[in-house]
Amino acid sequence: MRGSLVGTAVTLAAGALLTATTTTATASPPTDAMTPARTSSSQPVLVDCLWHRTVRPDDFLLACGDGNSRLTGLHWDKWSPHGATAVGLNLVNDCKPYCAAGTFHAYPVTIRLDGSQRWKKHPEFQRYSRMSLTYPGVRPDGYKQVMDYPLWD
Incomplete structure (x- = not known):
């Protein structure tokens, strides 16, 4: 008992x-991370994998599951409802001999955002729906010169 x-x-x-x-x-x-410190509903936002919205971010995580690909040092020259463009670096882990012991390499890249549409989670905001990365020179193994990615909604 x-x-x-x-x-x-x-x-x-x-x-x-x-x-x-x-x-x-x-x-x-x-929290501050959820509050749009640098956004307004009149311009599109970039939504990351943690559902944070930003405008003209300095960094952006591409591989949310393992952190093995990140955009950094971003310099934006355009940000409008018709698209956004920037240059920066794509830091990619070579995962050799395996990802935890791999080395990150920096690749110059041009970033293009487009496909502005209403964000399902916060319909008062327009968000970019596509990202294209263009590697003008050397690029990571297995990558094409232009890589297209759908963005989070």
Whole structure:
């Protein structure tokens, strides 16, 4: 009988803790990362894999699952509802002999964003739906000179 009382108490305590955690998380105000510090609904935004929206970011993570491809040092020369263009570097892990022991290499790249459309998560914002990367010179193994990516919605 004592064992079942302890088990019941543990179950009830775990349930209360889970409820408190869930309630706190959903009742919390948005963090700075979720708040559009540099955005307005009049210009398109770039949405990352964590659902943050930005305008003219300095960096952008392409490989969200493992972090093995990132755009950095971005310099934007155009940002409009018709598209955006920038130059920067694509840092790509060669994953040799495996990704955790791999080396990151920097490749110059031109970035083009287009396909401005309403963002499903926040319909008051237009977001870019496509990204194209053009490698003017050397590029990572297995990459084409122009790589096209759908963007998060």
